[in-house]
Amino acid sequence: MRTETGQVFTLADYKPTDFILERIDLTFELHPLETKVTARSLFHRRPGAATDAPLILDGDELVMTSLLLDGIELARDRYEETGRHLVIDGLPEEIAFEITVETMLAPANNTQLMGLYRSNGVYCTQCEAEGFRRITYAYDRPDALGVYTVHIIADKATCPVMLSNGNCIGKAGYGEGKHFASWFDPHPKPSYLFALVAGDLGVVEDTFTTMSGREVALKIYVEHGKEPRAAYAMDALKRSMHWDEEVFGREYDLDIFMIVAVSDFNMGAMENKGLNIFNDKYVLADPETATDADFANIEAIIAHEYFHNWTGNRITCRDWFQLCLKEGLTVYRDHEFSADQRSRAVKRITEVRHLKSEQFPEDAGPLAHPVRPTRYKEINNFYTSTVYEKGSEVTRMIATILGRETFKQGMDLYFERHDGKAATIEDFVKCFEDVSERDLGQFSRWYHQAGTPLVSVSTEYDADQQEFSVSLEQIVPPTPGQARKEPMHIPLKFGLILPNGNEAELDGVTGGDVTEDVLHLTERSQTFTFTNIPARPVLSLNRGFSAPINVDYTLTTEDLTQIAVHDRDLFARWQALNSLALPELTGAVKALRKGDAPTFNPAFIAALLAAAADEDLEPAFRAQALALPSESDLAREIGANNDPDANLVARLSLLNAIGLTGRKIFANLFETMSSSAPFKPDAASAGKRALRNTALTYLSFADNDPTLARETFDKADNMTDLSHALTVLAHHYPDSAETAEALEAFAKRFEGNPLVLDKWFAIQATTPGPDALDRVKSLMESPRFNAGNPNRVRALIGTFAFSNLSGFARADGAGFAFLADQVLDIDTRNPQLASRLLTSMRSWRMLEPQRAEYAKRALAKIDSSASLSVDVRDIAERMLQ
Ligand code: 0A1
Ligand code: ZN
Secondary structure, X not given: OOEOOOOOEEHHHOOOOOEEEEEEEEEEEOOOOOEEEXXXXXXXXXOOOOOOOOEEEEOOOOEEEEEEEOOEEOOHHHEEEOOOEEEEOOXXXXXXXXXXXXXXXXXXXOOOOOEEEEXXXXXXXXXXXXXXXXXXXXXXXOOOOEEEEEEEEXXXXXXXXXXXXXXXXXXXEOOOOEEEEEEEEEEEEOHHHOOEEEEOOEEEXXXXXXXXXXXXXXXXXXXXXXHHHHHHHHHHHHHHHHHHHHHHXXXXXXXEEEEEEEOOOOOOEEOOOOEEEEEHHHOOOOOOOOOHHHHHHHHHHHHHHHHOOOEOOOEEEOOHHHHHHHHHHHHHHHHHHHHHHXXXXXXXXXXXXXXXHHHHHHHOOOOOOOOOOOEEOOHHHHOOHHHHHHHHHHHHXXXXXXXXHHHHHHHHHHHHHHOOOEEOHHHHHHHHHHHHOOOOOOOOHHHHOOOOOEEEEEEEEEOOOOEEEEEEEEEOOOXXXXXXXXXXXXXXXXEEEOOXXXXXXXXXXXXXXXXXXXXXXOOOEEEEEEEOOOOOOEEEEOHHHOOOOEEEOOOOHHHHHHHXXXXXXXXXXXXXXXXXXXXXXXXXXXXXXXXXXXXXXHHHHHHHHHHXXXXXXXXXXXXHHHOOOOHHHHHHHHOOOEOHHHHHHHHHXXXXXXXXXXXXXXXXXXXXXXXXXXXXXXXXXXXXXXXHHHHHHHHHHHHOXXXXXXXXXXXXXXXXHHHHHHHHHHHHOOOOHHHHHHHHHHHHHOOOOHHXXXXXXXXXXXXXXXXXXXXXXHHHHOOOOXXXXXXXXXXXXXXXXXXOHHHHOOOOOHHHHHHHHHXXXXXXXXHHHHHHHHHHHOOHHHEOHHHHHHHHHHHHHHHOOOOOEHHHXXXXXXXXX
């Protein structure tokens, strides 16, 4: 494990390498404990580099057994191994030279899952961000692009499948029960995109004919017996390939595209050139074992990794500070893909829910950082929702500001100008400036200033002048290292809704720039005045969530209801319902904390039930409308001095009130939304299931009876309905016999299916209340728990810490103390997993003082531990700052 050295990497220190890597030849002789890696790399000195500059290669926990220069062993005084680097002196000034490094690895002992490791007997690699240096000494940085040839030698019996990037150029026997395969990737690439897989795997095959008529072989490798569960992923892959051609004009560039599903993986998936490696959770699906959410995630992640082939691989990042160049852009591309495959409005609602529940808290807490950070201690800690999701929103805003056509021209220019290169955010933005002839300097602050802007809004209608004024004021809150912010360019989609429900025609405007339906807020405060507005309109602002901001705009219930019923933007209708719900919840929390019973505004409940029963609205939208703001949304709204128990009870009380008032509507929806047709994972069918399951939740509240949930559980013919019914039982009737039986039946039925058992753990980990911690602890003792598998750890401990606010942030601090112990233990095996779990405490300062004190103690305990990984040390330090 790498431990803290105090080293900070800064963008300002970026320097190109002194040598240029041309090609690299890798030979792997695979063995669980003694894998020999021979890396032959051809370098030449960069023109202009100092003639005496040494070659400095990166390494991490390597055992080097031989080092050659042009085939001859290097004398001991010509090189130095510093622990992190191999430094070689006296290299030629002008001619190219070859360095051969031989290292010995023990993949079976690699529990960090970075570099070469074993997952369920399969050899696989993970090199992003800095895993390649755990395989051999190398320029392990994204601006060092080389052409790779890879030879793999392994046992025929245990490794019939041997894969690497590019195309297979040879395969043959190698004596003594072994065989070898050679792979060549013609596209120069950085080391983080290198991949190798070897093992005994089944395969699903298909083909795709590209827009220029080339046939590409498609292969998805999975554990034997799981092949049928890869069919949906294959379908999603073909749709992604087609979409990228249609929408972005991007064609695939090798003869073969492979995906391998492994069961031990730190993240979701990885875009290695031509050989994507996936957490099997994002490949395997069938109706019996996967929920609609699983199907949607698989579609999105398959697309995401495939889209990286252009945004990430063909054009990569100059350095890791530019991570959002590939990630923000690729998330934007996968969001657009899913929006085209499904309902755009519903997709947008789910994106915004996710952004608000993950990225907004990050931006409001001690881990806040700009989309393009300028310093880091551990890059693994920057694969964040700020870089990914806020990065995507920034790309979306460029499209909003420039318009669809100009945005497309900018993307085309980006692909043309930077293909085959390592680029920066400045390069990216410049392409849009060049095609639009606009200065995006102020806009670029979105990349550099952290924190969620708060826009305060007030409006005034002058009936005599028929003028409507909108006054806006923006504040970007201070964040760690950035006390003062400059005003941002905030593009706000908007509309003015007249009392008759129609949209006002926009005639003239003063006070700022308005282009079609976008109002451009660029000053700290600005008043836009619209002329010729015949009656007092309601302002619908930030339609489609065109900017990732918080809005402070107090509308009356009548005005919000006007938006909720009439807005032509479905997203805005959902947003209005959400804005109506929040004060109901905060009011209930206030009442509860004073010892009073909460009461709710019947007008809100009526508006919600009207949406629920409105057959003109698609079922998926209605289900979203009925899904109240989460406990974490509520905590964010309250801001400081949060009591998670009161938040939980407030939310449950509102669910109960809605359930009772809308009992008939829900009973009707539960019936009408059911289907006897065979399961289909498409968005429309999923929407019906979502609405029916939402109805089940409300009914079970209204009736305070587990019977209907239990019946649904018994009859369910798909995982969406089955797991929802089990969730209702486990969360609302945790002590009932029905629940105990259902949990046991579920576990028995899916004993051999780890991904489904993860759901079983997650459902129990989110049962709210003070017993949750004991439940989690006893589940850890269960033989079904497996501390070595990241998915299982995340399902139980991660779900508990991130998604069970009342259980985790228990008043006596026991939840925090538990997490601290888990983080310290996991850190000894898998620092990335440990540091991610620790980020569950990122909002600790928002808690009431007693809980916050316990949280601080748990963080301090971690921070005072002598042997921490760089990953965990970095997070613990930042959280305590
Ligand atoms: N580039 C991947 C994410 C990723 C990052 C680091 C990893 O290391 C364990 C793995 C995957 C993506 O955006 O999908
Ligand atoms: Zn990505």
